[in-house]
Amino acid sequence: MIQPLWVIIPAAGIGQRMKADCPKQYLSLLGKTILDRTVAIFVNHPMIAGVAVGLGEQDGYWADSSWVSHPRVFTYHGGMERSDTVLKGLEYLLQAQQVTEQDVLVHDAARPLLSQSALERIILHQGVQGAILAMPARDTIKQQKANGKIQATLNRDAIWLAQTPQKFPASDLLQALRNVQTQGVAITDECSAMEYTGWQPDLVLGESTNIKVTFPEDLFIAEALVSHNINSISK
Numbered sequence: 001m002i003q004p005l006w007v008i009i010p011a012a013g014i015g016q017r018m019k020a021d022c023p024k025q026y027l028s029l030l031g032k033t034i035l036d037r038t039v040a041i042f043v044n045h046p047m048i049a050g051v052a053v054g055l056g057e058q059d060g061y062w063a064d065s066s067w068v069s070h071p072r073v074f075t076y077h078g079g080m081e082r083s084d085t086v087l088k089g090l091e092y093l094l095q096a097q098q099v100t101e102q103d104v105l106v107h108d109a110a111r112p113l114l115s116q117s118a119l120e121r122i123i124l125h126q127g128v129q130g131a132i133l134a135m136p137a138r139d140t141i142k143q144q145k146a147n148g149k150i151q152a153t154l155n156r157d158a159i160w161l162a163q164t165p166q167k168f169p170a171s172d173l174l175q176a177l178r179n180v181q182t183q184g185v186a187i188t189d190e191c192s193a194m195e196y197t198g199w200q201p202d203l204v205l206g207e208s209t210n211i212k213v214t215f216p217e218d219l220f221i222a223e224a225l226v227s228h229n230i231n232s233i234s235k
């Protein structure tokens with residue numbers, strides 16, 4: 001029987017690329033906010049111990065969340081960068097929820113369409129050096145030169161696009177994030193910190209519908225998926 005895992009949902013971003021009048025995680029996706037839909041993926045799942053949502057210091061939206069008073073949903077203050085928010089989430093779990101060696105999941109608030117089957121794939125994956133959901137590249141990959149021209153065409157057979165959840169032991173991930181911060185290494189996902197530390201995490205097949213809502217057009221894609229009941233917990 002697997003021990004239920006905590007999930008950290010970093011939700012302290014401002015959604016600059018979305019160019020909306022509120023942080024993108026609070027935009028409505030067919031009647032529910034993106035963040036509320038993301039929390040719904042985890043909150044009642046039997047393999048999830050609890051949900052820790054990292055909020056911006058000035059967050060004035062969470063108070064209206066459907067999950068604001070749920071007994072398995074906790075909030076904490078995030079940081080300036082995504083990695084800061086995840087690091088603070090780990091510190092919260094280690095201090096307030098006595099999480100230590102157990103694996104934790106980190107999942108972007110901006111990915112509201114993760115399916116229950118993909119969630120269970122990463123939870124049940126038995127890797128010893130952590131694991132992430134990812135998708136094999138389906139387009140030809142070009143590397144760009146500084147002048148904007150094509151530098152090279154990469155062999156796409158070995159190219160995977162990282163998604164979340166990403167799963168690592170809480171204390172190891174905290175140490176790795178602190179290490180890359182101390183070293184001044186810029187990272188865009190938790191896995192990069194573990195790789196920098198020498199870990200070789202596993203790639204677990206994600207799903208093309210596990211999109212990260214980043215640009216305005218992504219909202220239309222997400223709405224189309226929800227309206228066709230693709231992976232959404234509820235319409």
Ligand SMILES: Nc1ccn([C@@H]2O[C@H](COP(=O)(O)OP(=O)(O)OP(=O)(O)O)[C@@H](O)[C@H]2O)c(=O)n1
Binds near residue numbers: 024081109213214
């Ligand atoms: N300081 C930050 C920055 C980002 N995030 C979260 O990390 C996830 C993925 O980041 P991204 O898609 O880049 O969100 P934003 O940083 O808000 O977007 P942008 O880069 O366009 O501002 C989002 O759920 C975002 O809320 C966070 O918790 N804390």
Ligand SMILES: C[C@](O)(CO)[C@H](O)COP(=O)(O)O
Binds near residue numbers: 108163164188190
């Ligand atoms: C973590 C992530 O979703 C994996 O693809 C991605 O790196 C987040 O990038 P963002 O720029 O913080 O959205």
